[in-house]
Amino acid sequence: MSVAKEDVRSLAEAARAASRVLATAPTGQKDEALRAMARHLRGALPTLLAANEADMAAARTAGKGGAFLDRLLLDASRVEGMAQAVESVAGLKDPVGEVTEEWDRPNGLHVRKVRLPLGVVLMIYEARPNVTSDAAALCLKSGNAALLRGGSEAAHSNAAIASALAAGLTEAGLPAACIQPVPPGERETLLELLKLEGLIDLCIPRGGEGLIRFVAENARIPVVKHYKGVCHVYVHAAADLDMATRIAVNAKTSRPGVCNAAECLLVDRAVAERFLPQVGRELVARGVELRGDAATAQVLSRAGVPVTPASEEDWGREFLDLILAVRVVEGLDEALGHISRYGSEHTEAIVTSDEAVAGRFTREAQASAVAWNASTRFNDGGELGLGAEIGISTSRLHAFGPMGLRELTSQKYVILGQGQVR
Amino acid sequence: MSVAKEDVRSLAEAARAASRVLATAPTGQKDEALRAMARHLRGALPTLLAANEADMAAARTAGKGGAFLDRLLLDASRVEGMAQAVESVAGLKDPVGEVTEEWDRPNGLHVRKVRLPLGVVLMIYEARPNVTSDAAALCLKSGNAALLRGGSEAAHSNAAIASALAAGLTEAGLPAACIQPVPPGERETLLELLKLEGLIDLCIPRGGEGLIRFVAENARIPVVKHYKGVCHVYVHAAADLDMATRIAVNAKTSRPGVCNAAECLLVDRAVAERFLPQVGRELVARGVELRGDAATAQVLSRAGVPVTPASEEDWGREFLDLILAVRVVEGLDEALGHISRYGSEHTEAIVTSDEAVAGRFTREAQASAVAWNASTRFNDGGELGLGAEIGISTSRLHAFGPMGLRELTSQKYVILGQGQVR
Numbered sequence: 001m002s003v004a005k006e007d008v009r010s011l012a013e014a015a016r017a018a019s020r021v022l023a024t025a026p027t028g029q030k031d032e033a034l035r036a037m038a039r040h041l042r043g044a045l046p047t048l049l050a051a052n053e054a055d056m057a058a059a060r061t062a063g064k065g066g067a068f069l070d071r072l073l074l075d076a077s078r079v080e081g082m083a084q085a086v087e088s089v090a091g092l093k094d095p096v097g098e099v100t101e102e103w104d105r106p107n108g109l110h111v112r113k114v115r116l117p118l119g120v121v122l123m124i125y126e127a128r129p130n131v132t133s134d135a136a137a138l139c140l141k142s143g144n145a146a147l148l149r150g151g152s153e154a155a156h157s158n159a160a161i162a163s164a165l166a167a168g169l170t171e172a173g174l175p176a177a178c179i180q181p182v183p184p185g186e187r188e189t190l191l192e193l194l195k196l197e198g199l200i201d202l203c204i205p206r207g208g209e210g211l212i213r214f215v216a217e218n219a220r221i222p223v224v225k226h227y228k229g230v231c232h233v234y235v236h237a238a239a240d241l242d243m244a245t246r247i248a249v250n251a252k253t254s255r256p257g258v259c260n261a262a263e264c265l266l267v268d269r270a271v272a273e274r275f276l277p278q279v280g281r282e283l284v285a286r287g288v289e290l291r292g293d294a295a296t297a298q299v300l301s302r303a304g305v306p307v308t309p310a311s312e313e314d315w316g317r318e319f320l321d322l323i324l325a326v327r328v329v330e331g332l333d334e335a336l337g338h339i340s341r342y343g344s345e346h347t348e349a350i351v352t353s354d355e356a357v358a359g360r361f362t363r364e365a366q367a368s369a370v371a372w373n374a375s376t377r378f379n380d381g382g383e384l385g386l387g388a389e390i391g392i393s394t395s396r397l398h399a400f401g402p403m404g405l406r407e408l409t410s411q412k413y414v415i416l417g418q419g420q421v422r
Numbered sequence: 423m424s425v426a427k428e429d430v431r432s433l434a435e436a437a438r439a440a441s442r443v444l445a446t447a448p449t450g451q452k453d454e455a456l457r458a459m460a461r462h463l464r465g466a467l468p469t470l471l472a473a474n475e476a477d478m479a480a481a482r483t484a485g486k487g488g489a490f491l492d493r494l495l496l497d498a499s500r501v502e503g504m505a506q507a508v509e510s511v512a513g514l515k516d517p518v519g520e521v522t523e524e525w526d527r528p529n530g531l532h533v534r535k536v537r538l539p540l541g542v543v544l545m546i547y548e549a550r551p552n553v554t555s556d557a558a559a560l561c562l563k564s565g566n567a568a569l570l571r572g573g574s575e576a577a578h579s580n581a582a583i584a585s586a587l588a589a590g591l592t593e594a595g596l597p598a599a600c601i602q603p604v605p606p607g608e609r610e611t612l613l614e615l616l617k618l619e620g621l622i623d624l625c626i627p628r629g630g631e632g633l634i635r636f637v638a639e640n641a642r643i644p645v646v647k648h649y650k651g652v653c654h655v656y657v658h659a660a661a662d663l664d665m666a667t668r669i670a671v672n673a674k675t676s677r678p679g680v681c682n683a684a685e686c687l688l689v690d691r692a693v694a695e696r697f698l699p700q701v702g703r704e705l706v707a708r709g710v711e712l713r714g715d716a717a718t719a720q721v722l723s724r725a726g727v728p729v730t731p732a733s734e735e736d737w738g739r740e741f742l743d744l745i746l747a748v749r750v751v752e753g754l755d756e757a758l759g760h761i762s763r764y765g766s767e768h769t770e771a772i773v774t775s776d777e778a779v780a781g782r783f784t785r786e787a788q789a790s791a792v793a794w795n796a797s798t799r800f801n802d803g804g805e806l807g808l809g810a811e812i813g814i815s816t817s818r819l820h821a822f823g824p825m826g827l828r829e830l831t832s833q834k835y836v837i838l839g840q841g842q843v844r
Contacts (some may be wrong), residue, residue: 250843372840396832410818417796421672
């Protein structure tokens with residue numbers, strides 16, 4: 001299952017060649033390939049389950065925990081979900097060739113900005129096998145060849161998924177090298193991949209902070225980073241407190257293990273006395289551990305709501321669990337200051353009925369998405385209407401926030417003249 | 423004039439702090455600063471000329487050539503040009519806060535994409551002092567703090583220019599750290615700068631290929647590369663040959679030392695016999711040396727037009743001089759193949775009256791700009807209507823082609839709700 005350095009380069013060269021074909025493939029052919037890929041995923045169900053069982057057995061032997069095993073597991077319903085996700089990408093608008101703007105110049109030149117694929121995209125990810133088919137579908141539709149390097153723990157599953165996808169590509173007359181799994185191997189082969197400037201146009205690492213830092217520190221190719229989400233909900237003095245409770249509870253508890261879940265609640269002092277017991281009781285009833293600053297602890301203790309004292313490490317921490325840091329602030333400036341210091345530029349939410357305050361917050365809070373009177377959980381490609389996402393970028397270059405099909409493209413200028421010279 | 427590693431980090435930290443102020447500075451204040459910067463540049467003329475004379479004297483002593491000295495030289499008219507360029511940026515539309523798209527979701531959420539600054543931009547460049555004021559103006563207007571690291575040969579000039587710019591910033595009430603020169607120093611200080619992930623959001627290297635490769639290979643921060651321009655003019659069988667001559671001559675000779683000048687002419691065999699002598703005579707009359715493949719050499723020699731045989735190294739070469747490689751091709755596919763192999767993704771032009779052929783060429787030629795019946799020289803921020811440019815990107819990530827004010831921004835999602843939760 002490992003791979004030599006020279007083989008890594010060959011994979012990338014094959015991807016580059018395939019990307020040239022894919023860049024100008026008609027939408028109909030790409031959609032046909034996506035539907036064929038979905039069919040082959042369904043048809044390969046027994047093979048996929050057997051491959052996955054090999055990975056699961058190895059993971060159990062290695063003593064992996066329940067959450068890890070759950071991420072790794074494939075069953076009939078998950079494979080059907082993967083197939084449906086691939087099919088749904090066929091229904092999304094093809095971004096390639098889209099004219100995003102056009103204008104005339106005084107000398108009669110007509111200028112268009114036209115979307116084109118990036119070229120070759122390298123996904124580096126960990127245990128979830130569905131990332132293989134999701135990323136492949138999005139790359140294919142956006143005209144990019146994909147190199148998919150999943151975790152070694154999912155190696156059998158990913159190889160089986162990739163075989164099914166390749167069968168679909170071939171059926172639609174596209175090169176199988178449009179989607180290639182990179183067998184997980186030594187760190188050196190990953191390092192070699194990350195150096196292939198000119199062959200790989202973009203690297204998207206998804207996974208734990210350690211993986212992303214390793215990629216960012218060693219890559220010579222462009223990387224769009226998807227770091228952690230330390231999201232805040234700020235309840236302003238002029239908030240509707242029932243709405244604030246609903247939003248805070250949803251942001252923390254609807255899916256605590258994801259990056260757009262809230263990790264910290266900031267509450268204006270003016271409403272702390274009324275709001276904290278109300279929201280605190282709801283959160284505790286859902287099993288949330290509250291870690292409060294001194295002011296929060298005082299109010300909650302007096303109201304009989306269990307709270308533990310927050311330490312400095314609790315601010316800016318991504319718990320990914322039913323734990324919420326809570327802090328009382330003096331107002332908007334202190335809330336923005338806290339977010340600037342401890343936030344991760346992922347998602348920030350304010351609850352207020354004051355439009356001017358909301359305007360300042362949405363302008364000044366540094367994050368890929370800022371929500372006014374809505375849950376942080378809406379920072380998601382599907383929820384925002386992008387159709388699907390390959391990840392959520394927390395760095396500003398190229399794409400900030402959810403990356404859908406359009407974020408997997410670039411734009412070139414097309415200049416239409418009648419013989420103009422300078 | 424050199425700088426220690428810890429000082430480099432302090433500069434970047436000051437830039438980061440200034441960028442937070444600048445990110446939400448009103449357009450009026452930024453424009454006032456730009457106009458004040460222009461005034462201070464004009465007012466500092468004697469100081470600028472004296473500083474420049476120190477650089478010029480050192481360059482002469484070091485035996486630098488005429489082209490180098492010309493790039494380095496400041497005189498009254500060049501300083502006035504710099505001031506006017508800074509003022510003109512005040513007249514451009516502020517990209518920050520621009521709503522580029524908005525839509526409603528079925529659950530009632532209203533979503534906006536809003537432009538915001540990137541943060542801190544590091545320019546690394548060589549001898550031209552005007553890059554200091556040009557880049558500073560574009561970064562300021564787009565809300566980015568700028569770190570400007572010019573070449574050591576222009577150190578006195580750049581320091582004097584930066585002082586004038588700082589005076590303008592202060593007059594408008596903006597932090598002087600919005601624009602900071604990085605004193606040129608040891609390679610180690612440049613390496614240190616390139617590692618400041620989290621403090622610097624984008625690095626734009628402009629200069630020779632060696633500089634850009636050094637930056638690309640050593641940076642841990644995002645880099646938008648501005649590599650060489652190996653631009654082709656392809657004259658298709660259905661071209662208006664007089665138009666083709668005008669375009670080829672203009673693309674090669676109007677300014678041979680720039681990146682959007684043509685370096686290679688591709689001519690369909692069907693028109694080679696008629697076209698090559700015509701364009702060859704015009705080019706030779708303007709002092710161009712022609713380096714032709716065998717077919718070209720045969721046609722030109724027979725017509726009495728001087729030509730030298732092209733070697734393999736002449737394809738894909740950036741001459742930046744009055745030299746043109748010329749090759750006869752069998753048609754569109756061979757032309758696209760040549761460009762795919764030897765082009766630099768900068769600018770490609772086709773001359774043809776066949777719309778279907780032009781359509782394929784503009785779709786399939788891999789370049790940041792593709793021109794149909796127009797000179798390659800139009801791939802320029804000013805010519806395309808962007809107002810000004812900080813460089814021309816030849817990599818697809820974030821920006822491809824000329825980078826104007828908008829390309830110095832990112833976009834965030836603003837989600838407006840009425841209490842929505844998931």
